[in-house]
Each structure stands twice: as C-alpha cells, then as structure tokens.
Amino acid sequence: MGDSEAGLRERLVDVGAELVAAEGLQALTLREIARRAGVSHGAPRRYFPTHRELLSAIARRGFTELAERVGRAEEESGPDPRARLAALARAYLRFAVEQHGMHELMFRHDLLESGHLGLREHSLPLFGRLVELVARVRPGADARLVGGALWANLHGVGRLWGWGGLQLAVGTDDFERMVDTVLAVYAGSDGE
Amino acid sequence: MGDSEAGLRERLVDVGAELVAAEGLQALTLREIARRAGVSHGAPRRYFPTHRELLSAIARRGFTELAERVGRAEEESGPDPRARLAALARAYLRFAVEQHGMHELMFRHDLLESGHLGLREHSLPLFGRLVELVARVRPGADARLVGGALWANLHGVGRLWGWGGLQLAVGTDDFERMVDTVLAVYAGSDGE
C-alpha cells in the first residue's frame, strides 16, 4: 500500500514487511531492503542505526497488524465470550501460519528493545483481551495464568504447524481440528 | 566429552553443540565451528556439503539428547501415568529453557531434511511417548490430537518463556506454576 513519497523510514518498513511475507525471514537483508526501496545500502542507517533496529521496526508493524486482525475477527463474532475466544484463537493462528516469516521475526529473542518501547510489550494488549475472555469463560480460574498457558498453546500450534512436525505427528492436515482441540481443552465442556 | 581423535565429522557436531549452548544460535558460524575444531574453514565441506547440513546434524544431536533426558526423567518418576506425564513435561521444558539456543535450532523451518532422515521425524519417538501417556490419563479422548495439542502447549511455553514475553504478561517468574497450569488443563481434575 502507499509507499511512494511517504518518507524513507516508513517505506523501508513497508518494503520489509512485504519482503518477509513474500520470501521469508532470511530474505530480510539490509542491502536487499534498501535495494527494493530504491536507495543505496547506506541510506537506512540514517533512520535505523543498525540492521536489528530495522528488523525490530518491521516486527513492530507485525504486532500492530496482528492486533488489528484479531480485533476485527473478535468484533465480527458477536457478543458470546466463548465465540469471541474462538475467533481470537483462529485469527491468531491464521496469522501465525499465513504470515509465517513475520511471526517468526516477531518472536526472535535477539530483537529486544528498539526506540522507546520494547518489543515484548507490543504483545500485551492482545494478551489482555485474551485474559479478559478467559476470565469470562472460566470464572473460577486464575485468568492471567490460564490465559498465558492458552497463548502459549496457540503460539506452539502455530510454530509447530509451520514447522511441519505437528501435522506429521498427529497424522492429519486438518488445521481446524487442531484448533478445536485446543479450544475444547481450554474453553472446556463442549468438545471432549 | 570425547572429542579428540574421533573423526572430524563427530568433532564438528560436538563443537557445534557446545558452541550453541555457550554462545547462542548466531554463534554457529561455519568458520567459527571449524576454528574451534582446529581445522580450516574448508574442512567441514568434506563431510557436510553445506552449512545447513552441518546445522542439521547439530540439531539432530539435540533431538537425541532431548529424548534421552525425557526418557530418564520419565523412568525416574515411577509407574503412575499422571506422574510420568508431568515428569515428561518438566523435562521437555527444562531442556527448552536451559538449552534455549539448541531448542531454537532444532525447530528452525529451513533445516528440513539432511542425510537419510528428515529432522521432523526425530521428534516422533518423543511424541509417541507423550501420546501413550495421554491415552492412559484421558482414555476417552483422541490421544494423538490431544497429545499434539499438549506438545504444542509445552513448546509454546518454552519458546515464549525463553523470549521473555510470557513471564511479563502473566506477571510472575515462577516457572513451575506455569507448568502446573498446563498440566492441570490437560491432565485435568486436580488443579483448577
């Protein structure tokens, strides 16, 4: 989307996001991003002192887009908290699988802080909504703890599915059944 | 452990495993491994045609060591399937957190097949034990499906914890409570 005449800083992040979606994480070279943005390899340094800071900015864009997608899916799913939780889970996993490279980038351990806000903090709003839904679906439980466990479960399904080992182990390519299983375990008492 | 006079092939894998444990994933340079093994940078090529194949061999060693650790922990935990499942989960997570770099290497998407056996297949024996325990703890459920979901949950907890976002979101540094939560959700009916 609009990447002409919008400042090099944003354009670099745009190009990076498109590049990681199209060709994967290992394609996110500093020089390649600069090339596709139409500038020399030294230009990004004006805005991002190091390669990792540029990658962090791209990852941050991933977090905001993930939050938008999840928020939209949640709103479209009506008022029932169980349905909202299911929609959130599906949206998260759809993102993790479709935007596999971006998802991998977002959770790299060597991309900690950059600018004024750490990268980990960008996951907090999304996590907050998850916790709120867990609290409504399972009133008795420690919502943050169970929410954290559920988040980890979704995360793990996304990673292992993208890796290819999960469908190999379980013996099915049916992604929805996997999601349903997780939801049944956590939201409880309708699957089983 | 014995890495003198044992053939360069094994020595390279030894050095790689030590290096990733000591300095993390980004230290696993082909030239650095060769340096620490005391050979020139062209030497590994005799046994591993490409850098990725050497990394795959190191990752395979990680899988076998993980299987050994988990197997030992399981045997030491007595006959009760619920206790065995808990021991398996704890051993898996201890590995994922302590050997964070190795765990990250093992599940990289760009290290698919190498030699005669794919890398994903190395996770199957461990997964098989997990499924068997799930079948005994929850006789009614589809053991492979639930086992896959549980595996993903453990995997996700390990990754997110190593990333640092999980303890930030949940608000505790108590790793054991996190594990207990997952086990209570899956092995059921004693926590809650």
Next chain:
DNA sequence: ACCAGACGTAGACAGTGTCTACGGACACCT
C-alpha cells in the same frame, strides 16, 4: 548570497558461505 543542516551516495573494511585447485600422507599393487 550564504550558511547550516538534513539526506542520501560511494567506497572501504572485516566477516560470512561456497567453490576450486593444490599438497601431503597412507595403503596397495606389481
């Protein structure tokens, strides 16, 4: 008109993975 600052270019440097040509040791055969 002139200056100062912002912005991008161009080239150097060390480090990386891959490829090719080379050397030396060792066993084996006549």
Next chain:
DNA sequence: AGGTGTCCGTAGACACTGTCTACGTCTGGT
C-alpha cells in the same frame, strides 16, 4: 623399491553481508 590412487585437509578466490566514514547535494532561513 617404485609408482599410483584415494582420502583428507589447506589456501585462496569470489560474491555477499553489516558497519563505518568521507563526500555530495539539495533545501530553508536570515
């Protein structure tokens, strides 16, 4: 003994990477 392969590691080249520094070039303000 003398030659001959074959294994196994070395050395150097090549293109590529991220970082650093010096240099233009263009703009706006006084």
